[in-house]
Amino acid sequence: MEDIVLIGGGGHALSVADAIVNGVNYKIMGYTDVSDTHIPLRYLGTDDILKSLFERGVMNAAITVGYLGKSNIRDRLYYMVKQTGIRLPEIIDPSAVISATADIGEGVFIGKNAVVNAGTKIGKMCIINTGAIIEHNNRIGEYSHIAVGAVLCGDVHVGEHTFIGANATIIQGVQIGMNVIIGAGSIVIGNVPDNGRVIGVG
Incomplete structure (x- = not known):
């Protein structure tokens, strides 16, 4: 089992x-951050x-910063990690249901009980x-965050660096920009x- 750093x-x-x-x-080695945040994992130090x-043989990492009002934080961390040579595998909770025909990008996280249906493409570093x-047949752009309980009906296209809030519903065929x-x-x-920006019905 390979080590992974959060x-x-x-x-x-x-x-x-x-x-x-x-x-x-993977076996979790610990996490990095600007300081010890006192979560129940081993603090390894800063990035x-x-x-x-x-150089000591750790080959895998997961960027575990969620949406903080600026999706470019994950963007910056992605390029920092890539410069070290460390890989960013997708992390998919075993309770999630993923179609065999879905295309899941590098560093994507898919959480508990999420569903990704047939023909959908999830760009790198997304959070589902x-x-x-x-x-079916959705396109989710890189670095986008689909929050808890959101529903994207068929043939929805979402641009890069977009945030779709908890329990939002996107009707079939809608195009959402970057x-x-x-x-x-x-x-929507x-x-x-x-x-x-959409708040309410749009």
Whole structure:
């Protein structure tokens, strides 16, 4: 079983750790962050330690920073990790249901009881959180975050760096641009341009 390091010591790290412990074939070595966040995992130090970990044979990491109002934090961490040579495997909770015809990108996290249906493509570094449903033939752009319980009906396209809030519903065939925020519980029935915001029905 290979070691894996978690990058980020917040609440999202615990969800990712749980998925790993429950079935993903890695052993958690610990986590890095700017300081010890006192989560129940071993604190390894700041991100500066990653290169030395790679030189000592650690080959895998998971970026466990969730959406903090700026998706480019995960973007920056991705390129930092890639420069060390460490891999970013996808982490999929064993309770998730993933179609054999879905395409899951590098570093993607898929949480408990999430569904990714046939023909869907999830771009690198996305978060598909607990109970989210991504129906057939969706396209989810890189670094996007689909929050807890969100439902994306068939043929929805989501641009990069977009956040879809908890329990939001996106109606079939809708096109959502880049850097969009869809508020929790919103119902999206029409296309949303780049940098758009939807709260309620839009």
